[in-house]
Amino acid sequence: MGRVKIRGVSRKFVKDEVSGTLALDNVSLDIEDKEFVCFIGPSGCGKTTLLRIVSGLDLPDAGEVFVDNERILSPGPKRGMVFQEYSLFPWKSVIDNIIFGPQMRGTRKKDAIEEAQKYLELVGLEQFRDSYPHELSGGMKQRVAIARALANEPEVLLMDEPFGALDAQTRNTLQHELLSIWQKKNITILFVTHSVDEAVFLADRIVIMTARPGKIKEIIKVDIPRLRDRTSLEVNQLRNRVLKLLAEEQKK
Amino acid sequence: MARGRFQKLKNKGVEILSVISAVIIWQLVADYIVRNRFFLPSFTDVAEAFLITVSRQGIFPFMGMDLELPVLLVDTLYSLMHFSIGLVAALVIGIPVGMIMGWFRSLERVFDPIIEIIRPIPPLAWIPFAIIWIGLNPFGAGFVIFVGALFPIIINTFTGFKSVPRIYVEAAKVLGCTADHDLIRRIAIPSALPSIAAGIRIAMGVGWMCLVAAEMFGVSRNGLGFKIWHNYYLHRMDFVLVYMLVLGFLGLLIDRAFRSYLEEKFFKWRTGVVM
């Protein structure tokens, strides 16, 4: 199960007594189990901050987050995260990075490797099994990071612009892969992106955020059945609507 | 094979020429300008002294037996023993202290002022206390080397731990690695290892430099540093130089061996560790 309840979350980064950045201002949102929600908004509006709070890496100054009615106060393996920046352990090979989570849970190395092999195939990196992160391109690193998060079998997967560094073609392929994994594995996904196309293609709901301080501006439910045709009329109409809302924020 | 070796020598041409010229200049200065074997022994004097030293036998007590070995080897073994006692003690104490200071903020503040006060004291200033606390034995010499080697190890372990990128710690946490001891073992140590290794390398250099002084105050009848003083009192400056050169070459050798071991170890995940 992976129901996420975000209740009145605010987060202010204080530098000293007088100045500070209000990154999130009273954000509330209910996310259903197995839902795919995309967050989109101007740079610096607090999307990363929100994901970090849901993961438990950061704590809100006001409000609270629940996953399946359990209040989140610290990170745990049920909430996986793919970071915006590169986060692979450079001293571990690709395969050892992927089995890190399962090994922490006590899975035997041999079984963990067998499982990990599947995820490596999923992201198309079987030949790089024994490579080290410094030998991979940026996009490849991000794919390994996705495989590593998936191999830990989280109930909620938090993805912070995971495809930002990829070329359009790989991006499209991975979007397909992600959808099929999501359907197979029954996980809840919170997905941050800058790409309206991506949000429109993936999401059950698109959450549009305001410029700083980050608030929820609008939530759009996407009722177009999957797999969505990126060039269809409905998809285009939706894309224009989201773009218009974002443009209002950019002007501020 | 022979050709390959020749090629290698050819590539090192400048270096070889430089060493040969230095030796020739040394010989000429000693023979024609200084003309005093006590003041500056020439290269050939030293070579002769070296051959004499090599031909002598000494006794090395080992597991209840008295082994008869070349005296130079006995001295080397004694020095390596003093050196290892100090270095191992510095590792055993320095690495945990550095780790704790780097990981726990509050303990950094506890240890830091004490370390900052003791660190500037030159290791050799500890010799009187080494004698009264530990006595005239190999551990007394080891103590001086320990003091010299300790701080580079603490400081480098500490910096290595402090600069573990936050993203690795956070990535580990969301993968279920949340306990401090797991984070230290699986994230902080591997991430800080290059820095710790660099600290050990500096510590070995400092420890080696302390060796001569540590053996000076009569901890044993053998040791490369001890023999320097011994020969000095006998006014055999050519023998002093032999031992000086052996100390230099051995130090170089230890450093090279350690460095190539490190490169082997980190080669896989770090291309070109600069140390």
Ligand SMILES: Nc1ncnc2c1ncn2[C@@H]1O[C@H](COP(=O)(O)OP(=O)(O)OP(=O)(O)O)[C@@H](O)[C@H]1O
């Ligand atoms: N640790 C921190 N200390 C101080 N300020 C912070 C910290 N983390 C984030 N901020 C501030 O909070 C605001 C929101 O940051 P956040 O990283 O959540 O933005 P974002 O929406 O993810 O942006 P982007 O799309 O560029 O990744 C920014 O103004 C940032 O400067």
Ligand SMILES: [Mg+2]
């Ligand atoms: Mg961000």
